[in-house]
Amino acid sequence: MDIATQTPETHTFIDHVMATIRARIAARSLLPGDRLPSIRGGARQFGVSNSTMVEAYDRLVADGTISSRRGSGFFVSGHTAPLSIAQIGPKLDRAIDPFWVSRQSLDARPEMLKPGCGWLPPDWMPTAAIRRALRNISRSKDTILTDYAPPLGLMALRQLLSRRMAGYGIEAGPDQIVLTDSGTQAIDLLCRFLIKPGDTVLIDDPCYFNFQALLRAHRANIIGVPFTPIGPDVDAFARLAAIHNPRLYITNSGLHNPTGTSLSPMVAHRILKTVEENDLIVIEDDIFADFETSPSPRYAALGGFDRIIHIGSFSKTLSASVRCGYIATRPDWIDGIADLKIATGFSGANLSAELVLSVLKDGTYRRHMENLHARLSRAMDVTQTRLKSLGITPVITPDAGIFLWCRLPDGIDAAIVARNALVDGVVLAPGNVFSISQSANNLMRFNVAQCADDHVFDILARAMQT
Structure with a gap:
């Protein structure tokens, strides 16, 4: 197309095609070496003329974004672009x-x-207890201050967490618990362990926004389940599970974020029935458990660990600076999760685990x-x-x-x-x-x-x- 004959509208179409292709490359929907649609195929896909498609491709070739191979078509150039999570999903x-x-x-x-x-303001947190625990730890064995933690994390804290979960009716021995550096790291490890790019994951709509961001980083297909004042919409959950064949459902159990809702027993039982029927796995994020004044139902207590994974942390109630979370799951998955933890972080925050244990066990917490x-x-x-x-x-x-x-x-x-x-x-x-x-x-x-x-x-x- 002669530049002199291009209209402002044509320029807009060309820019749109170029911007969309660049965004797909940034989001890794298109990888180096991937073949792009033909001129005619691209024109149909974008709803533009063949000449507009030719001009867009020519400009992308000129700036090195794509390459042209005679007789073969157009291909994405270069190395894999740095991942841009913000480019994944709708703008x-x-x-x-x-x-x-x-x-x-x-x-x-x-x-x-x-x-x-x-999170809570600093003056709402137990800073005096944290300082006291730090002083006590500073006088303890040198290994606590210097050594790596074992793969599953500090045994004494895992034993304490096991007893705490029993108070919610959740039966998890210390060997079914892996300590992590946060609740977010727990979900990240579980996504690495359980899903691959393109797998479908259900989340609540609305839900904690970082669930979306983390799942986009894992290239998951995210589907929202409408959330009601008593929990997820059970009919919508069943319908979406049947249509999309999801691998995971990620949710808050006690005191849902952002709604503050507590799960009703009826809803919990119906969700678990659908989970069983559709071979789903539930990641139950219980980070707000300790804010409850009367415990609400837990999926892990009602359904056991065959399909439920229970996670939590102390960032909201103790300190966001002391990074310590945990995963409780079925025994045969523990080694695989621990191996991933070593591969991606080598070891956990041993000092943080000791500090959390110190505050939890003396009644201060x-x-x-x-x-x-x-x-x-x-x-x-x-x-x-x-x-x-x-x-x-x-x-x-x-x-x-x-x-x-x-x-x-x-x-x-x-x-x-x-x-x-x-x-x-x-x-x-x-x-x-x-x-x-x-x-x-x-x-x-x-x-x-x-x-x-x-x-x-x-x-x-x-x-x-x-």
């Missing part, structure tokens, strides 16, 4: 991108307010959680009242925990509110961050422990008006 507005929320929260200046983050339950209950009541004065209403009122999943007044987009509030130094968590279907634009998650400052509500009120 999202930056204000509703889970990495945007994570980075704003993690990079926030000390004076910024973070009602959208997922139990007293800390009792105080935390009372403090969070008060914060939940105050935050709901303040939000309702702005026309923001909880979808449900949780029994416990740190999150309120709320609906904004009609016509207000949570992503726009989040962008506006950030200008004034407040980090919010708009609903579509958590929704694979992008159906939560009028919803927002609030961390009640991070809402004590009056400025949160003043800035939120202004952000909803602009």
